[in-house]
Amino acid sequence: xxxxxxxxxxxxxxxxxxxxxxxxxxxxxxxxxxxxxxxxxxxxxxxxxxxxxxxxxxxxxxxxxxxxxxxxxxxxxxxxxxxxxxxxxxxxxxxxxxxxxxxxxxxxxxxxxxxxxxxxxxxxxxxxxxxxxxxxxxxxxxxxxxxxxxxxxxxxxxxxxxxxxxxxxxxxxxxxxxxxxxxxxxxxxxxxxxxxxxxxxxxxxxxxxxxxxxxxxxxxxxxxxxxxxxxxxxxxxxxxxxxxxxxxxxxxxxxxxxxxxxxxxxxxxxxxxxxxxxxxxxxxxxxxxxxxxxxxxxxxxxxxxxxxxxxxx
Ligand code: SF4
Numbered sequence: 001x002x003x004x005x006x007x008x009x010x011x012x013x014x015x016x017x018x019x020x021x022x023x024x025x026x027x028x029x030x031x032x033x034x035x036x037x038x039x040x041x042x043x044x045x046x047x048x049x050x051x052x053x054x055x056x057x058x059x060x061x062x063x064x065x066x067x068x069x070x071x072x073x074x075x076x077x078x079x080x081x082x083x084x085x086x087x088x089x090x091x092x093x094x095x096x097x098x099x100x101x102x103x104x105x106x107x108x109x110x111x112x113x114x115x116x117x118x119x120x121x122x123x124x125x126x127x128x129x130x131x132x133x134x135x136x137x138x139x140x141x142x143x144x145x146x147x148x149x150x151x152x153x154x155x156x157x158x159x160x161x162x163x164x165x166x167x168x169x170x171x172x173x174x175x176x177x178x179x180x181x182x183x184x185x186x187x188x189x190x191x192x193x194x195x196x197x198x199x200x201x202x203x204x205x206x207x208x209x210x211x212x213x214x215x216x217x218x219x220x221x222x223x224x225x226x227x228x229x230x231x232x233x234x235x236x237x238x239x240x241x242x243x244x245x246x247x248x249x250x251x252x253x254x255x256x257x258x259x260x261x262x263x264x265x266x267x268x269x270x271x272x273x274x275x276x277x278x279x280x281x282x283x284x285x286x287x288x289x290x291x292x293x294x295x296x297x298x299x300x301x302x303x304x305x306x307x308x309x310x311x312x313x
Pocket of ligand 1: 038
């Protein structure tokens with residue numbers, strides 16, 4: 001199972017760091033076009049690190065992001081501008097052009113990762129991104145969240161799975177790298193259904209995938225629901241149970257899909273239900289790197305690997 005760091009090394013020949021950028025975009029599920037409350041698990045605040053806030057230009061955010069990572073001893077020789085907050089293709093094309101090209105003009109930025117909703121791309125935007133991808137690395141990262149229409153309806157996404165499939169296929173057809181984001185543990189989904197999502201996603205031309213356990217955030221609809229009726233949401237995964245689920249999922253996932261992360265990591269101050277973030281007996285948090293080690297160890301114990309049960313269709 002290749003890591004995202006290996007993927008970057010293969011593509012760029014060196015380690016890369018992603019710099020989160022707030023491009024000042026909105027989301028149709030928040031601006032009233034589809035709704036005002038957002039998806040039921042979403043809390044806009046969780047998206048942006050502090051260095052993105054305060055109406056800074058994109059160049060300023062990149063410079064501050066590089067300094068922020070350097071202060072944490074995380075440096076790289078190349079950076080990807082990660083347009084992460086809200087829906088980063090949700091604006092007229094001339095605005096998108098300005099934002100993306102300002103990021104690409106930064107001498108240390110080698111490419112773009114653009115997070116968005118599947119219903120916020122169209123032929124014109126994808127054609128533009130395809131032309132950009134001839135000169136620069138471009139990945140569009142789609143919020144998939146679930147492969148089941150009943151779940152997508154219940155969490156208020158405002159689009160169905162067919163829309164997701166169409167956007168990913170239209171993007172990949174143009175030679176643009178595609179990422180996906182999936183939440184495990186959404187209300188109403190059984191463990192078996194979550195595992196089966198691996199086979200459904202394997203049918204799509206995805207390059208990368210991020211897995212997240214359901215987090216219940218303050219300020220989200222689910223956060224409010226949890227505070228009033230804690231029992232109305234599915235119970236949090238125990239760590240061992242989540243490792244089993246992810247390994248079952250990985251065994252069915254196409255082996256070339258790079259799994260970029262296995263779980264969400266949200267600042268504890270934003271969690272309405274802290275039990276959804278795992279801790280050691282001494283109270284310290286289980287880090288993402290530790291979780292990936294445990295997942296790899298479980299696959300090794302089983303004698304399997306990503307794609308072990310994948311059937312080419
Ligand atoms: S999760 Fe994404 S699509 Fe949903 S409300 Fe939040 S920003 Fe919008």
